[in-house]
Amino acid sequence: MIKDELRTPGAVRDAQRWTAHNYHPLPVVIASAEGAWLTDVDGRRYLDCLAGYSALNFGHRHPKLVDAAHAQLDRLTLTSRAFIHDQFADFCRELAQLCGKDLVLPMNTGAEAVETGIKVARKWGYQVKGVTPGQANIVVAEGNFHGRTTTIVSFSTDEEARADYGPYTPGFRVVPYGDLDALTAAIDGDTVAVLLEPIQGEQGVIVPPAGYLPGVRQVCTTRNVLLLADEIQSGLGRTGTTFACEHEDVVPDMYLLGKALGGGIVPVSAVAADAEVLGVLKPGEHGSTFGGNPLACAVGTEVVRLLATGEFQRRSAELGARLHGGLQALVGKGLLAVRGRGLWAGLDIDPALMTGREASERLMTRGVLAKDTHGSTIRLAPPLVITEEEIDYALAQLAAVLTE
The missing domain is CATH 3.90.1150.10 (Aspartate Aminotransferase, domain 1)
Structure with a gap:
């Protein structure tokens, strides 16, 4: 040519x-x-x-993911969450078991998973922890990348991603990544969660100092604060373990998952947590028309089964x-x-x-x-x-x- x-x-x-x-x-x-x-x-x-x-x-x-998608395309692709479809329970159960959690809430994009995590953490803070109404705060890290929504870019430190999108959503405290003392000092009685990437991807694949994640886990447990691990890029096998948190034997209160969960075929994301956390949601309080759709669940279930082999x-x-x-x-x-x-x-x-x-x-x-x-x-x-x-x-x- x-x-x-x-x-x-x-x-x-x-x-x-x-x-x-x-x-x-x-x-x-x-x-x-x-x-x-x-x-x-x-x-x-x-x-x-x-x-x-x-x-x-x-x-x-x-091949296994493409076969799962093809088979589902010939049967059913969308019902909305107004009805239960035959792929839903298997996906939620097998993903929950992979994560070691009680419940799963399927969404579509990674940003939706993060937004869901923020909403659930705030609701948990008000209903379970007893945080002052309207005063919940979440501690996040400099250099973070959790998505592109207005709320998420409100606590970004990347001016290219953040500039000219204000007014910004309040309720976030930004501390240096890897600095356990700064993170601890930022937590007060109205703190409901710490939201972190176990490894910061967009920032340049930044691995935190040894002992940092276990330290964060201990502080969150001691101060009755949820630990939200954004494993959207780092999770599902990328770092040599199912989740990057596993490298230091850390178990977060909530996994935020996406990207590879859809097998590169459809957008699939999910939040996984125990019932005492995700159980704060009641019908009508959060949702998504396409979240947990049959095609997504069919592919996502096969992804989980691939990971289950190790x-x-x-x-x-x-x-x-x-x-x-x-x-x-x-x-x-x-x-x-x-x-x-x-x-x-x-x-x-x-x-x-x-x-x-x-x-x-x-x-x-x-x-x-x-x-x-x-x-x-x-x-x-x-x-x-x-x-x-x-x-x-x-x-x-x-x-x-x-x-x-």
């Missing part, structure tokens, strides 16, 4: 012409995918090292060791630092060499797709179906980019 016949430039122009510019995507136009590989409209293949920000933990078009957690741990070993070898050779766990890594590139955007564009030309975040940092989060050989390929391309 000669250059004038390439479809990518025109497709990129059309997307820019007809779409609000709330994203700055790489100039690649994907037409098909399977496993860890993507193919663009011109037939070029790329190794996916982003996995839809962990929404594609099980790879593109995993295969993907083991792959993430074992292949993650290979990935991080290779990345550490590049520190001092273009990389300033590497962070992460399992098949998840944040790489700080020497800004004297290039920005994170430039690094992502150069990797793209070499057949590897990744995405930049702040400054000269890029994130790697390949599907958990990636192979050793494919990891080595990605590492080789990164090494070549750093020495160009």
